[in-house]
Amino acid sequence: MRQWWQQGSPWVWLSASALLLCLGLFMALLGLIAVKGMQHFWPAPLVQFQLSEQGKPQLGRLVRQISDRSEAATNRLWLLDRGDGLSKENAESPASSGRYLLLEAQQLLPERPSNAVLVQLHDGRTLYGTMLDAAEVWQSQEQAETGLWLELASQRPVLLPAEDIRAYWLPNQLSLWQRGVVFCQEWRHFLTAAPSQNQSAGGIFPAIFGTLVMVLLMAVLVTPFGILAAIYLHEYAPKNWLTQLIRTSVYNLAGIPSVVMGIFGLAFFVYVLGGSLDRLFYADQLPAPTFGTPGLFWAALTLALLTLPVVIVATEEGLSRLPQAQRLGSFALGATQAETIWKVVVPQAAPAMLTGLILAIARAAGEVAPLMLVGVVKSAPQLPVDMQFPFIHLERKFMHLGYHLYDVGFQSPDAEVAMSLVYAIGLVLLTLILLLNLSAFLLRQRLRRKYRLID
Amino acid sequence: MWTRQSRDCFSRWLVTLVGYSVLLAFAIIFVFLVWQVWPLFQPASISAQSAAESSMPYSYQVEAQRRQSGSSGLLWLDNGLDERVQLHADGRFRWYQRLDGDWQLSLQGQLALSSWQAAVLLPGSRTLLVADQEALVHSWFRLHQQLIDRPGIPLHQSEVLALIPLSADTFFSLHPEVLHWHHATTGKRLTELRLSDQPLQQLQLSADRQRMRLDWGAGQSKDYQLHWQHPAVAGGQLWSKVHYEGRREAAYVWQTAAAADDSSPRLSLVPLTSGTLKAAAYAMLFATPLAILAAVFTAFYLPERWRHRARATMEMLESMPTVILGFIAAFLLAPWLEQQLMLFFVLLVLVPAVLLVCSGLWFHWRQRQQKQAEQPGAVLVLSLVAGILTAFMLAPVLEHAWFDGSLLLWLAGQGIDYQQRNALIIGMAMGLAVIPSIFSLTEEVVFQVPASLTQGVLALGASRWQTLSSMVLPVAAPGILAAILLGLGRALGETMILIMATGNTPLLGFDPFEGMRTLTASLALEMPEAAVGSSHFKVLLLAALLLLVLTFLINTLVSLLRLRIRQRYQQL
Structure with missing residues (x-):
């Protein structure tokens, strides 16, 4: 024991781990920024959620998991992003307005619809909806415009004019390669476009x-x-x-x-x-x-x-x-x-x-x-x-x-x-x-x- | 025309000029700040001025005040805005306040004195000043339905002819043959003006209260210019406790956006300086042991190739923008720590403990195998990971056992306020920013210790650590001190991390669970809004000067120590 102390073995251990810790902390920091920064552009799948038993399933993107430790037991909640929506008037009720929702596990539906679409508008807004077959809707409406027919949360189908749309993709049916392409496109947009929506969207x-x-x-x-x-x-x-x-x-x-x-x-x-x-x-x-x-x-x-x-x-x-x-x-x-x-x-x-x-x-x-x-x-x-x-x-x-x-x-x-x-x-x-x-x-x-x- | 000689001469002149201008640039920064800050410390003064034809809207009759209080025993005081006080000769008073256009009695009672000579309500404030017979001006102010007592203001002469209000925080006291100018908030006497023995009739003030006219009656009058640019700091408020109007006790206050009812900012640099020191102290507490241990290990134990890599990485990390560290601290570390405070403390204790135990076991095992116990390698990494994992598993258990499941609630029960953005966060985030600078310099000086020394000690049979602790570290001590000071200098001047992760509340004290506001954060946040030339602006420049002087001293010390260690190595 005395020899152990005199030869300085504990100090060697402590100093070596200090070095490891310093470098490790920095590497963790760099890694974290790299991963989180990349994630911003990676086309994540869209999930469905249901606010009440009768409610219609809506689409959204999981942001992260939150553990709520306010009571004795730890509650798991999910933070969900459901896009900007088309406009404020269309929101069905004040309770459902706002971009972010906290969901409990049972409110998330397991299946991920393959025709879920993510649309980026030119003004920086993001919409999540279900893409409808254009031909079907045209027959009922009898007008042909170029654009994208979307069904947003419990609303009638809307036509987004093509000139408003910056990009759109179907996140749930993209292959890895396509995801990579979207990823690169979004990076390019980020690096070359001006900020919009009060700095919260667009590029830099x-x-x-x-x-x-x-x-x-x-x-x-x-x-x-x-x-x-x-x-x-x-x-x-x-x-x-x-x-x-x-x-x-x-x-x-x-x-x-x-x-x-x-x-x-x-x-x-x-x-x-x-x-x-x-x-x-x-x-x-x-x-x-x-x-x-x-x-x-x-x-x-x-x-x-x-x-x-x-x-x-x-x-x-x-x-x-x-x-x-x-x-x-x-x-x-x-x-x-x-x-x-x-x-x-x-x-x-x-x-x-x-x-x-x-x-x-x-x-x-x-x-x-x-x-x-x-x-x-x-x-x-x-x-x-x-x-x-x-x-x-x-x-x-x-x-x-x-x-x-x-x-x-x-x-x-x-x-x-x-x-x-x-x-x-x-x-x-x-x-x-x-x-x-x-x-x-x-x-x-x-x-x-x-x-x-x-x- | 351009001969070789003239070209040589021109080049010499140009280069010399630029060389000197570096010195000039540094001097300009210093001199400019001193020059800007200088007016703050200029004492108030009164100078005679030739009489000008200008209106003096505020006039105070000296005799009237005395007569009124003497004869009827009743004096009406007015602050010119929304407060009125009716004061009786025996100290009884009724305090009225104007609410929605009519006067309402808000407070009445008896002042703690039996007789008085003069009284005044300061313009635009709620402060009542009453001069008693014993050369003391008592000071009270109304706070809601209460009268708060402030420390009295000593006068130099017991006979008071009149108290004349000048502004919300200064007033004149008129004595026979002399006029004194006092700071009402701090009680400091600003300056005095000698008068003739003729009794003064009237004192008039201009609208901007920068000029005054004394009137002795019979057409005899004289104009004076009042010089007082910075009443907010004139009474020594920068560094001392002040009992401001509207507060229950004297305190160090930094409050620039004055509340609706007070006019002047409260500029005490004490909370900001304490914040800066606190932030730096916690950062150094976190960074110094880690950086020095890591540097010593790098310099003395790592093989050459790995040493280069570690150094290069650290140099790279030194340039990490602090805005990123601040963001991570505020949005990732702070919420995490709030959730996992117990884990943090367990990690702090358990990881070194596990390391020590593992090192003991390892040593014992190697000795049984009759081998040298020097480079632990992978075992060390494993035990480090094991320590961290144990802490992760143990923390919730301990938290349940000792603190009923939540350390935060327990702390709240003990009356300890936990703020999300606190000194621990700053310690870690700014510690990370400081580590590379301490590391680089320490590593350099430890590595440069002459090899003849270390080899001599090793040859005598000492272990590497014994060599290090008995020989290398004492020799390199001034260099290590320089490294620590260098880190301290950086911590004192750091800004972005502090803006983002301190909460920016000016608080005193060294509580680890509270935030702070630092000099640098105040500079960056308040300077764009401060009106050019105002007291606030100048006090901010003073704060900048303070930081400049502080870092100047530290840097000079660092270069002296570096010089000394270089000489020491050359001698050896």
Whole structure:
């Protein structure tokens, strides 16, 4: 026993399981987001339910199982999504309106009708119903329009005009391959369409686009600055207290909480700089502010300040890995310091700079708190880049993936719709950021290997 | 024109300029915030001004107040809005309130003093101030049908000529030859104005209450400018307990959207700072042991290839957007924990216990086989899984046996309020966000301990863990401290997780089952709505400055410690 303690065996076990636990928790988190995000698009089968004994069976999609522990025994309930319905007037009674229902097990019917259809409308609504044979209904109605005949919950058959329908499928009779096709189509729609139905449906294209434009603008601002600063620190700076001070301020700049940077962006860039710009150049539009209000440019500038240390540190690392012999060789050939730096050092350290830039972009894409202050909105009517002069509108507000996630999750009236949508947004955001980081990581690995060979 | 030399020179200048501007950028952030926050701490002052032709709608007769109270023994006070008080010389009072256009008696009684010199009802508020004979201004306010006593405001002179209301929370006390300006809510004296010995007739205030005119009669008058931009913080409300009107006791209050009947925001940074510290403390409590143990194991036990993989994964995870963690915490973890609180505690105790027992058994078994008991491998994974499964099975049983089936109900019975979004959730979610930064730095410093040292200790016959605990950890201690501080800095500045999963109620204390509101969350949520230049705006900037200074100190300490450990390794 004493030996066991003295040799530190318990500590080894604890530390090993701590590592396992850390990695396991993160992997579980990633897996959860991936699975839940994918589920949002996977065409799940439709089930039937019956609210009362006499009631007609209706169609719906199971969302999840809920265990209700309010009493001594645990009750199992099912949360069911029954679509948006065509309109509010058609709902048969107030009790049955609303999109979500909690069902007990006996209210669910075992059989799954094969002609159950899921219809996605262009305005973002989702309908569940039974598809009727078009020819039959036409005979009785004696009119031929293109569209889809549907029987919704205990109503007369309705004709959905073809131009309203974005997509429809019969979830209960799809083969695995067809499900995959629907899955891909829904993903495509999600990535390319604009949000609808008060953010609870549709796609996230404006958010992706806004994120990309903002991040690119930020990259344009931060790259030259960061690289030059790193070159100064590594190539020119004398070893004195001032350089030490600059170095300290780089480290401290990296440590500033992002929300504080956002506050500075709002109070200084937007209100002070933007306000002055407005008074100087847009005086005729005052008091409606042009640049004196949060917008794309200020957001990019704030994030540029935030990610400046990332670029500086990565670039400097790349510069320091370059063998000193290369610089000396260049000097020996009679090159000036500028020529050495711009023709020998910088081209070789370029991958390191790219690494820094990618890391900065990854960081900027994941930040939300500062953006909430300096220009991101929940829904922007116009994209920041369009075909009108001057093509890129620096003063416009824009949408951002991270903020969109926060907004859909927290401000949405329909929490259950939001849930699966938020997972999907989270998956897109996470994929973007992990891919960026992975590419930076691989680039750096390659770079290190290369320099090891040179050495 | 562009010779090689001039190009070299130009390049040098450009690069140097950019290098310095990094320092400049940092300085600008700091200086700008200080400059913005500075007016908050400027004391109120009164300065003489040339007389201007402007109307002064509010006028107060000094003599009238004294005469009225002296002769008839009865004084009518008015708050200019909907409250009136009739005060007798012996301290009896009747309090009227205007409801639907007519005055109704809402309260009457006897004040706790027998005689008084002057009294006033502050404009737009329900606070009654009465100066007694012993240089003390008593302060009461009406709360529904009750009169609440507030701490008195000490005066510097016992003879009071008049009390003159200035705003809902400041007033003047006029003494012979001097005019004092007081903060009514906190009782602090703001400033004073020396007057001539001639008796003052009248005091007039402008509509915006920024200018005042003193009138000594006989056409002799003088104008003054009152400087007080931020009454909401002027009395030291930021960091001290204040008894606000409408509350039963003094408290630290953060309340920006003022209720309908009060005019000024209540800006105490104490609840927010305490929230920030609480959140950071719970996150560190969760993250530090896990991250350090994991890092030590990675650096000292894992083979090179696996070490690289673990490091790379952690680096990747460091960039995980916190908005995702916050969402998971708020919508997945919080409901889960509410359902499975018992399981959480059982896991917390049982998993380490099972691990220890298994490690003992394993050790014993290996010794019987006469083998080294070093790398447990798959047995460890199995026992970890076993521990977790046991906890899952044991938790409901224990909950039934000890807490009648529900820990939550039991907690409620003990008077403990369980909020769904609480400090435990924050501890776990923000802990996850902090783990990678602590892990990376700790792993780095432990790994870089010179091999000559460790090999020497190993050669003397120590086990790997003995080497680690007696040699490596003491040498790397400053680096590990730096890692913890780095994590702390990150936890203090984290925002999205806190906005999403704390409940955002400004609460004091370190209760694990309650939420909090942090500085960062307040900044992100309130800044867009705060009017530019208002007290609220400036106090938020002060909060930002506070965070900036705090993280600045922590980061400086971190770089100093890193420098020290680098030097130590070079020496060894």
